[in-house]
Amino acid sequence: MTETVAEVAGAAGSRVTGDLYAEVQTFYARQMRRVDALDIEGFADTFTEDGCVVHAGGQRQSGRAEMVAGMRANLPRYRGVAVRHWFDHLIIDVDADDPDTVRVSYYTLVTLTDAEGKVSFQPTFTVEDELVRRDGRLLTRERVIHRDEPAAV
Amino acid sequence: MTETVAEVAGAAGSRVTGDLYAEVQTFYARQMRRVDALDIEGFADTFTEDGCVVHAGGQRQSGRAEMVAGMRANLPRYRGVAVRHWFDHLIIDVDADDPDTVRVSYYTLVTLTDAEGKVSFQPTFTVEDELVRRDGRLLTRERVIHRDEPAAV
């Protein structure tokens, strides 16, 4: 599992700029405002028309229409709770051949706060996104969600 | 609840720079060091003299003196626990007419760790701040704290 020094140096070569870091973080801040408000159509609009999500269980939703239907079916689980997605440890890589394609990996923690203010947690996840810039605006083209599993000891 | 593409494009127009993103994050890192150390006067000093905080319950504290008194009255609830405020998903907008006025929205999670190391959580909040730059230094002029409520399903 150890990367060689050369691989690490290579990773450092594609160093992300501060401006792109802020742009990607802001994109997610806006996208999560929508999903946490259960604004399903608004959330789907942050994906490309042909965008897809591969859930941790392996289920794949392709295209905004399928995404919207899937999220609508899941709404009852959020009845009576405020859901919030928290991100951390973004790794941002611009495609070497296409500056408008950006791959991002990040950690996610999901809190559910009920009406009395009690906070509970969903399992933690690691997510891999492919973002594209269209008309100057970032959109998610693909999202693959991995449930965090115990590492081999 | 869906923003139009034009509105999103408008939002993208006021794109935050990496330098400002880092400056705002650093401002909050220092401000939270103070509040979490229960350094009430030091925390109040990160507000303008006429700064105000509107708490989730609707209570409004105006000016540093009122803020200090309010926090001092709340100190007993932090006896025996280490409080830490965690932020995420900052959305930073520079005022179109005044580059020294910056509006920031962010998520907050608050942990309380007791002497045995047991962690408990306060309800999650979303905060809207107005920051101003005075003599090159950011200060909070207004803070409005919203308790996260279940969205309509």
Added chain:
Amino acid sequence: MTETVAEVAGAAGSRVTGDLYAEVQTFYARQMRRVDALDIEGFADTFTEDGCVVHAGGQRQSGRAEMVAGMRANLPRYRGVAVRHWFDHLIIDVDADDPDTVRVSYYTLVTLTDAEGKVSFQPTFTVEDELVRRDGRLLTRERVIHRDEPAAV
């Protein structure tokens, strides 16, 4: 505990750039991917050869070999759980005399997710790092971990 305005202005004088902020965040994102994967050698490789860690209990590990041995002895506590380290509120200071030495302070929350998806928490910590840039790549030279204690009320 109140800093004077001059001290705060001094802090603002060594303002971190957006590029460095993104670089340091990315360094930690990669370093935490390794520690959370229990990739002990890969984690040790993100330290200088003579790097050291001072744990919250006061125990000091000096050099990569001692670090690897210490982590290997601790592996059983992570059997059957996915560990994730979450960071927040980085304060980044470049050494005034050496631009390749960077001091960073940050908050850490550690989650443990078991096979059923239940999340538990370790106590919160505040960490002080000294990073150095070697051949263009950041490495940790020293890490001091402080368990968060209740502040005096």
